[in-house]
Amino acid sequence: MRGSYPVFGGSTLVRAAAVLGMVAACARDRPPPAPALPPVTVVATAQAPSATSEPAPQTAAEAESPSSEAPSRAPPAPVMPDVDYWATPQVVVDKMLEVARVKPSDVVYDLGCGDARSLVTAAKRYGAKGVGFEIDPRVAELARENVRENGVENLVTIEETSIFDVDLSPASVVFLYLTQRLLWRLVPQFEKMRPGSRLVSHEYAIPGARPIRILKVPGPRNGPADDAPEEGTVLHKIHLWKIPWQKQPTEWGEGSR
Numbered sequence: 001m002r003g004s005y006p007v008f009g010g011s012t013l014v015r016a017a018a019v020l021g022m023v024a025a026c027a028r029d030r031p032p033p034a035p036a037l038p039p040v041t042v043v044a045t046a047q048a049p050s051a052t053s054e055p056a057p058q059t060a061a062e063a064e065s066p067s068s069e070a071p072s073r074a075p076p077a078p079v080m081p082d083v084d085y086w087a088t089p090q091v092v093v094d095k096m097l098e099v100a101r102v103k104p105s106d107v108v109y110d111l112g113c114g115d116a117r118s119l120v121t122a123a124k125r126y127g128a129k130g131v132g133f134e135i136d137p138r139v140a141e142l143a144r145e146n147v148r149e150n151g152v153e154n155l156v157t158i159e160e161t162s163i164f165d166v167d168l169s170p171a172s173v174v175f176l177y178l179t180q181r182l183l184w185r186l187v188p189q190f191e192k193m194r195p196g197s198r199l200v201s202h203e204y205a206i207p208g209a210r211p212i213r214i215l216k217v218p219g220p221r222n223g224p225a226d227d228a229p230e231e232g233t234v235l236h237k238i239h240l241w242k243i244p245w246q247k248q249p250t251e252w253g254e255g256s257r
Contacts, residue, residue, distance in 0.1 A: 085114050085139050088177055088202050089223035092236045093118050099213060099240050100173050100200045102126045109133070109171035111163040111178065111186070116143035116156065117223065118175045123155040128173075132158045133166055168193050176201040183207065190243070197243040205239050208250040213240040 088096075096118065102108060104127040110118050113132025122128040134140040140160045147156045163182075168174060168189050176183065176199060184207045190199060205211060216235040 085112075085136065086177070087114055087223040088118065089219040089221075089236070090117065090121075091219040092202060092217050092223070092238070093121055095215075095217045096175065096200045096202065096238055097122055097125070099215070099238055100198045102128050102173055104128055106172045107131070107170055108173045108175065109166070109168060110175040111166065113143055113158065113175075114139060114177075115146050116158060117146065119156045120146055120150045120152055122173075123152040124150060128155070130156045131171075132156065133161055133163050134158060135160065135162050164189075168197075172197050174199045176204070178204060180204050180207055193243045195243055199241040199243070201239045201241075203237050206241065208247055209241055210246040210248040211239040211241050212245075214238070 102122050106122075106126070106128045108119060108122045108128050108130040110116065110130065110132045113119060113134050116130075116132045119130035119132050122130055132143050134143055137160060140158055143158045147153055147158065163178075164185065166189065169192060171193065174190075174193075174197070178186075178201075183201070183204060187206065187208065190206070190209075193199075199206070215238050217238060218233050219236050221232045221234050
C-alpha cells in the first residue's frame with residue numbers, strides 16, 4: 001500500500017515565512033544573559049554580648065574622661081563612742097594624780113581621754129609622758145588642741161582608736177572614767193599590765209578587783225571647776241588599784257562583757 005504527502009498552498013508558505021522572521025527579530029533584540037554570580041562565602045562574625053557577658057574594658061581615655069561615672073560607694077558609718085563625754089573636774093584630776101603617786105618616770109595612759117586634762121596636768125606638774133585614747137574624732141581634736149595650747153606636745157600624744165584595742169603593757173599609770181560594764185570588758189587588758197602598775201578610776205569600780213584605796217573628793221558635778229557654781233558641789237569617788245590586784249567576789253560573769 002503506498003502513502004500520500006501533504007500539499008501546501010502559496011498563502012501558507014507566506015505566513016510561515018513571516019512567523020520565522022518575527023522569531024529571528026526577537027532573538028536579535030533579547031539582552032545577553034547575565035554573568036554567573038561568584039559563590040557566596042560565609043564569614044563568621046562576633047556575636048553581640050549577652051546579658052551575662054563581661055563588659056568591654058575601657059580605654060585609658062574613657063577611664064579618665066569626666067563623663068565616666070565611678071561606682072557609688074556607701075559613706076563610712078559614723079564612729080559611735082560607748083559612753084557620752086563628761087569632763088572630770090580639775091580638782092578630781094589633781095587628787096587622782098596625787099593618789100596614783102605620778103612621777104616623771106611614769107607613762108600615763110588615759111582610756112577615753114576626753115579633753116586630755118589629766119595628761120596635760122601630769123605632764124606640766126610632774127613631767128610625766130602620757131598617751132590619750134579617744135574614739136570620737138571631735139573629742140580627739142579637742143584633746144590635741146588642749147595639748148598644743150599647754151605646750152606639752154613633746155610629752156603627750158593623742159591616738160584616735162578604740163580603747164579595747166590598746167596594749168596597756170607600756171603604761172605604769174592608767175586613768176579611767178568609764179562605766180562598770182566597760183571596765184569589766186577591759187579586765188583582760190588590765191591583768192596583762194606590769195606588776196606595780198596603778199589604775200585610778202573616777203566614780204566607777206572595776207568588777208571583781210579589790211581596790212587598795214577609796215576616797216571621796218568634793219567638787220563640781222562636771223569640769224572645769226571655774227565653770228560650775230558652788231551649789232553644784234558633789235562628792236566624787238576615786239578608786240585605786242595596783243597590779244597584781246586582789247580579786248573579790250562579783251556578780252559579773254563572762255556574759256557581761
